[in-house]
Amino acid sequence: MTEHSASNETRKAPESAAAEMDAARREFMRNIAAASVLSLGGGLTLYAAAPREALAKKPGEPLDPKKRWGMLIDTTKCTSGCEKCVEACKKENGWEAEPGSRTDVQWIRKVDVKDPATGFMASLPVMRQHCANPPCVDVCPTGASMQRADGIVQVNMHTCIGCRYCMMACPYKARSFVHEDIPEERKRFHAPMGKGCVTSCNFCAHRVDSGRIPACAEACPEGAMLFGDLNDPNSAISQRLKEIPSYQIRADLGTDNGIRYTRLP
Amino acid sequence: MKKRTHYELLQSGAGYYTALIGMGLLIVAGLAATWYMEHYGHIVTGMSNEIVWGMPHVFAVFMIVAASGVLNVASIGTVFGKAPYKPLGRLSAVMAAAVLAGGLMILVLDLGRPDRLIVAMTKYNFKSIFAWNIYLYNGFFAVVLLYLYTQLSSKAGVRRFYKPAGTLAFVWRLILTTGTGSIFGWLVARQAYDLAIFAPMFIALSFSFGLAVFILLMVALMRGDDRAVGHELVARMGRLLGVFVASAAYFTIVWMLTDLYAAEHRSAVAYLFASGNIYSWLYWVGFIGLGTIAPLLLVFSNSARSSHAPVITAALLVILGGMALMYFIIIGGQSYPLVLFPGMEESSSFNDGMIASYAPSLPEILLGLGGVAVAVTITLVAAKTLHILPTTLADAEVDPHLAAEAEGAGLKKAA
Amino acid sequence: MRAIRQGMTAALLGGVVFAAVLGVAQAGDLAPKVPIDKSKGDCVLPGDQMRKQHMNILMHRRDDTMFNGVRGGKRSLQACLTCHMVKDETTGKPVTIESPKHFCRVCHDFTAVKVDCWSCHKSVPEETATQAMLKDGKLGGTGSMFARLRGFVQGGAND
Numbered sequence: 012m013t014e015h016s017a018s019n020e021t022r023k024a025p026e027s028a029a030a031e032m033d034a035a036r037r038e039f040m041r042n043i044a045a046a047s048v049l050s051l052g053g054g055l056t057l058y059a060a061a062p063r064e065a066l067a068k069k070p071g072e073p074l075d076p077k078k079r080w081g082m083l084i085d086t087t088k089c090t091s092g093c094e095k096c097v098e099a100c101k102k103e104n105g106w107e108a109e110p111g112s113r114t115d116v117q118w119i120r121k122v123d124v125k126d127p128a129t130g131f132m133a134s135l136p137v138m139r140q141h142c143a144n145p146p147c148v149d150v151c152p153t154g155a156s157m158q159r160a161d162g163i164v165q166v167n168m169h170t171c172i173g174c175r176y177c178m179m180a181c182p183y184k185a186r187s188f189v190h191e192d193i194p195e196e197r198k199r200f201h202a203p204m205g206k207g208c209v210t211s212c213n214f215c216a217h218r219v220d221s222g223r224i225p226a227c228a229e230a231c232p233e234g235a236m237l238f239g240d241l242n243d244p245n246s247a248i249s250q251r252l253k254e255i256p257s258y259q260i261r262a263d264l265g266t267d268n269g270i271r272y273t274r275l276p
Numbered sequence: 277m278k279k280r281t282h283y284e285l286l287q288s289g290a291g292y293y294t295a296l297i298g299m300g301l302l303i304v305a306g307l308a309a310t311w312y313m314e315h316y317g318h319i320v321t322g323m324s325n326e327i328v329w330g331m332p333h334v335f336a337v338f339m340i341v342a343a344s345g346v347l348n349v350a351s352i353g354t355v356f357g358k359a360p361y362k363p364l365g366r367l368s369a370v371m372a373a374a375v376l377a378g379g380l381m382i383l384v385l386d387l388g389r390p391d392r393l394i395v396a397m398t399k400y401n402f403k404s405i406f407a408w409n410i411y412l413y414n415g416f417f418a419v420v421l422l423y424l425y426t427q428l429s430s431k432a433g434v435r436r437f438y439k440p441a442g443t444l445a446f447v448w449r450l451i452l453t454t455g456t457g458s459i460f461g462w463l464v465a466r467q468a469y470d471l472a473i474f475a476p477m478f479i480a481l482s483f484s485f486g487l488a489v490f491i492l493l494m495v496a497l498m499r500g501d502d503r504a505v506g507h508e509l510v511a512r513m514g515r516l517l518g519v520f521v522a523s524a525a526y527f528t529i530v531w532m533l534t535d536l537y538a539a540e541h542r543s544a545v546a547y548l549f550a551s552g553n554i555y556s557w558l559y560w561v562g563f564i565g566l567g568t569i570a571p572l573l574l575v576f577s578n579s580a581r582s583s584h585a586p587v588i589t590a591a592l593l594v595i596l597g598g599m600a601l602m603y604f605i606i607i608g609g610q611s612y613p614l615v616l617f618p619g620m621e622e623s624s625s626f627n628d629g630m631i632a633s634y635a636p637s638l639p640e641i642l643l644g645l646g647g648v649a650v651a652v653t654i655t656l657v658a659a660k661t662l663h664i665l666p667t668t669l670a671d672a673e674v675d676p677h678l679a680a681e682a683e684g685a686g687l688k689k690a691a
Numbered sequence: 692m693r694a695i696r697q698g699m700t701a702a703l704l705g706g707v708v709f710a711a712v713l714g715v716a717q718a719g720d721l722a723p724k725v726p727i728d729k730s731k732g733d734c735v736l737p738g739d740q741m742r743k744q745h746m747n748i749l750m751h752r753r754d755d756t757m758f759n760g761v762r763g764g765k766r767s768l769q770a771c772l773t774c775h776m777v778k779d780e781t782t783g784k785p786v787t788i789e790s791p792k793h794f795c796r797v798c799h800d801f802t803a804v805k806v807d808c809w810s811c812h813k814s815v816p817e818e819t820a821t822q823a824m825l826k827d828g829k830l831g832g833t834g835s836m837f838a839r840l841r842g843f844v845q846g847g848a849n850d
Binding site for chain 2: 097108110111112113114115117120121122123124125126127128137146148149150151152153154170171172173174175176178179180181182183184186187188189190191192206207208209260261264275276
């Protein structure tokens with residue numbers, strides 16, 4: 012943590028002293044609580060490690076371009092019919108979708124996959140893959156489809172003209188077009204989306220920016236979604252990726268996804 | 277003995293204004309459809325998260341492709357020095373710009389946020405083929421207007437640059453169509469696209485669509501204004517159309533065979549070309565049958581030399597077949613699901629692994645027709661205000677060789 | 692006839708001049724006042740500067756958030772909405788952009804400038820995770836308790 016507080020001093024956000032004191036107080040609370048969470052037991056280490064790592068960035072501070080956020084999804088723990096991650100995302104980001112709807116926004120969905128030759132079945136969550144080489148960013152004429160320096164791919168809806176070329180280009184069907192007005196009560200402050208723009212998972216950037224983990228990862232009852240910094244060799248996710256084989260959806264396309272799976276059908 | 281071509285403005289008859297009013301009504305209907313779609317959102321259209329580009333794009337891509345092909349008529353005269361096409365250079369340039377404007381209008385008005393067009397014009401992602409196309413389209417207008425200026429100017433110093441300007445316009449239009457084709461060809465994730473052949477295929481398609489559109493509008497304008505159009509001229513353009521139509525079909529066949537050969541793409545291509553769904557019908561009956569074979573029979577028939585009817589029918593069929601092919605490429609290509617897990621069966625609440633259905637809605641079609649009307653209106657107004665339409669296109673006036681050929685054909689027939 | 696026309700022209704001109712003078716004199720009073728809760732502190736800049744600069748500040752912040760992930764603090768949109776919130780007299784709830792009393796509309800209706808923010812953005816401040824938790828009080832099973840604890844521990848960007 013010392014390294015992080017040092018970087019905090021070098022890049023002070025132009026906010027009032029009160030806000031800074033507030034941030035410091037929150038930081039203190041977090042450290043105390045993180046310590047107590049750590050002491051809860053060995054089984055919970057994964058939970059504690061992920062948020063602590065994410066805590067690197069405090070509100071009001073710019074993101075760290077040395078990081079690359081990613082997620083390792085343990086598909087062996089994921090069961091068909093469990094929609095906890097999807098429900099959490101809906102609640103967090105304010106979208107609703109009728110199952111099978113062709114026009115509703117969906118940021119994450121559970122895909123059931125079956126091998127017709129062997130009958131092997133698997134179920135896994137698919138959301139935006141946060142590629143290192145995202146085709147959607149390549150094709151967007153205005154640069155609205157963008158990649159943050161820390162690897163998060165998102166739509167800058169301020170410059171999206173709604174041409175939908177990114178939806179043609181995305182290999183993962185990760186994007187939705189907002190086909191109608193979103194009522195005020197469904198809007199989320201940190202996840203604005205509006206009629207006529209393309210929208211998609213942004214790795215809960217608002218949470219990541221304040222040191223939290225994405226809502227889906229937090230909600231998974233199996234702890235099957237491990238979020239962290241792929242560029243930090245000491246992060247929990249990097250350590251785990253070093254130990255076990257992991258796969259990307261359509262790795263053949265060379266998009267180098269930030270989302271990895273422990274097993275793909 | 278080459279005669280000098282004279283150009284005259286259209287007469288202001290009742291027919292002219294009726295046509296103009298009719299087009300105006302179509303434009304109003306298109307704008308009303310736009311307002312409806314933008315007010316309620318794309319939920320009122322047939323488009324969805326699977327079929328993200330619908331009927332407006334079928335119209336728009338057809339017109340953008342056709343626009344660059346319309347300019348070919350001018351290029352054949354200017355760049356390749358074919359005398360019979362020279363009198364048509366002005367009309368060809370104007371019509372090319374008009375058809376492109378109509379197509380772009382459709383594309384722009386279908387955007388989710390057409391009010392942000394200024395963003396598209398000020399913020400560019402230079403890695404995007406779409407952004408390049410914005411430059412190519414705007415540049416096309418500039419180049420074509422420059423080319424038109426060298427043709428219309430009364431200054432000999434300006435007219436001198438007629439050939440370089442025409443060559444620039446020809447090269448520009450080839451690059452433009454390459455860009456349009458690559459919009460689809462560079463979509464690596466889509467089973468039905470992702471082939472470099474889309475660029476040359478679109479160029480071949482632009483040759484045939486453009487010439488068909490040009491023949492129709494040219495004959496309509498000339499005959500509507502009681503001006504002579506030579507049979508041999510139209511027959512000659514018809515035979516050229518035949519060559520273009522055949523080469524366009526050739527490219528689509530190579531596309532089909534290439535994908536059929538690769539096991540990875542086989543199921544997608546089998547789905548499109550040979551599964552008996554609407555798309556297979558549109559391809560084989562619409563594009564190959566009506567849009568390729570029928571026009572070929574018509575333009576190379578003997579009656580094409582003595583009557584306009586076969587070539588005009590052929591041009592209409594090429595347009596019809598072209599629209600069918602555009603629907604096949606754009607809608608059909610999207611309706612095949614993205615393959616996330618090759619060889620697996622997928623299912624989800626987001627319709628993974630499902631064939632997407634699509635039914636065009638009325639507003640989409642009205643917007644498309646509105647764009648067509650814009651193109652026709654611009655051409656009509658230009659023909660009334662600029663000296664672009666030759667006073668006569670009678671074979672003897674256009675090219676003595678043509679007259680001789682026509683005469684020869686007549687003698688043969690008589691014998 | 693000519694006299695009448697000249698008279699009318701003069702009257703019209705006089706009227707325009709009078710209206711212009713009145714307008715200038717009254718401008719300060721006519722311009723709407725943006726509602727603000729000063730108990731939460733001062734705005735980013737004094738009011739007369741905010742009137743000219745707010746769009747630039749918002750735009751700058753917007754890009755800082757999109758590209759650099761800068762969130763929270765005084766310049767955040769959430770902070771604007773919190774201090775400038777107007778509560779409905781009957782329901783006691785913050786008014787949305789649907790109401791002409793919304794602080795943005797107070798001025799923007801007057802100047803007839805339509806903004807593009809609210810088709811996507813929420814126009815009232817949102818309860819943060821911590822606030823929501825304190826409000827509904829109850830704690831569920833151990834799983835949700837853990838989640839709540841974590842939510843509290845981690846805090847939020849918009850606290």
